[in-house]
């Protein structure tokens with residue numbers, strides 16, 4: 172649905188030229204939440220602003236529903252922008268307008284008559300959970316509420332795409348989760364395609380289906396969120412993944428549990444996707460005459476199911492341990508028996 | 514008692530002069546508002562990286578504004594005599610003062626307007642662009658309303674400067690409280706008239722300041 176080909180942006184300054192976005196090509200499917208993650212200065216904001224041409228590309232093209240955005244005249248671009256919603260880190264609401272009038276603004280721009288505007292605005296206020304706050308001014312709202320207004324405003328003209336530039340970066344963790352939940356529910360309800368720019372792995376993990384990792388203007392890695400989480404290829408991706416599972420790669424602490432005793436085995440359970448939600452451990456204990464001792468691990472829920480690793484010690488008869496690991500394998504969780512740590 | 518302290522003050526003259534001062538001030542404030550906003554917009558929009566980015570137009574506007582702002586008002590009136598005569602058909606009375614008042618104050622206000630626009634959050638302008646707003650929508654629905662408190666307090670400052678300009682214009686026979694103080698008070702050594710005119714002008718200034726502050730505060734929802 173969105174096809175980005177060889178997109179580049181070169182900023183020429185007095186001292187040096189900056190390739191803020193460097194030959195980026197991506198395909199984004201209808202209805203998916205596509206994350207773009209990178210450190211500050213990676214070129215994420217420039218990238219997203221090239222999509223609706225708030226910044227003119229130096230090279231490459233952007234196609235949305237087969238419309239070549241990069242080739243549009245100024246007038247046609249304005250029309251097209253009405254179908255591309257955008258939300259911002261600092262909300263960018265008009266302080267002089269009430270919640271109601273802020274949400275009505277894009278409708279005024281699109282030339283919707285005021286009687287029809289009313290229904291749309293009230294519906295959107297309901298959707299983002301701001302009922303009763305219609306006549307409040309932005310200064311009377313909390314950060315989370317302001318972003319809700321921003322989201323309602325971006326949805327007013329029933330867009331095909333929603334561009335989010337660090338939409339939760341100015342919010343506290345709890346409010347961030349509320350806003351992310353709202354975005355997911357909108358994504359599902361309206362089948363809206365969302366492009367989500369962020370520097371927080373948590374955001375990608377929580378709501379994105381696919382992700383691109385940006386570094387110095389380039390996309391260094393992209394794919395399903397789960398794949399990137401499980402097998403990060405690039406250095407940048409690895410650093411981001413480590414943010415989420417600090418316990419990983421600390422196998423040395425397992426050392427003292429690993430013995431020659433055949434009635435005790437340390438196993439690494441690798442959860443990828445949907446099965447992690449099931450109460451696997453309880454299931455195993457009920458089914459087998461075995462003792463399960465949880466050593467360490469971390470599980471992160473993502474849009475496509477949970478992923479993570481869990482180290483457990485299984486105690487019981489050797490053949491029961493054998494059966495148990497077999498059973499866990501068949502339920503779709505990777506099992507690795509750890510014999511020694513080097 | 515008033516008669517004793519102000520033997521030379523004629524209340525009828527005072528009210529006529531007050532009316533003339535208010536007339537000159539209000540009309541010139543309206544003229545300054547319109548011309549100042551147009552010039553301020555031009556200064557702002559033609560700036561680098563702005564909507565109508567245009568170095569040539571920006572330099573021309575800035576030069577005109579700076580030159581007219583530099584000319585002392587009393588000299589401006591004299592310089593504008595031919596223009597005033599052509600435009601108003603007279604060089605005496607309150608109407609004759611208007612061109613000089615507006616041309617003298619508008620460049621000053623234009624700079625305040627430019628500053629007010631610069632204070633508008635760039636992000637909000639960008640948000641409007643991302644919604645597909647045309648330039649005139651951005652001007653009328655973003656720039657002007659979002660800078661309104663600053664535009665009003667700027668206009669209050671300008672209006673007060675204009676009140677003192679009207680008093681100066683009195684010297685060339687424009688009428689008003691300045692004229693009265695100079696012709697009837699100063700020249701005849703009737704200090705009570707000068708004093709009464711001063712009190713009236715100060716009261717007018719206070720009223721303008723009060724209205725301006727109240728309006729600016731009421732509109733500011735930040």
Ligand SMILES: Nc1ncnc2c1ncn2[C@@H]1O[C@H](COP(=O)(O)OP(=O)(O)O)[C@@H](O)[C@H]1O
Nearest residue numbers: 182184189191210211212213214215216217218
């Ligand atoms: N208008 C500009 N002029 C010159 N350089 C810019 C401009 N905007 C961004 N840059 C540069 O481009 C790079 C990417 O910036 P940005 O897209 O804002 O990164 P991010 O959003 O990932 O933090 C940075 O090195 C920044 O300094």
Ligand SMILES: [Mg+2]
Nearest residue numbers: 215216217337
């Ligand atoms: Mg950024």
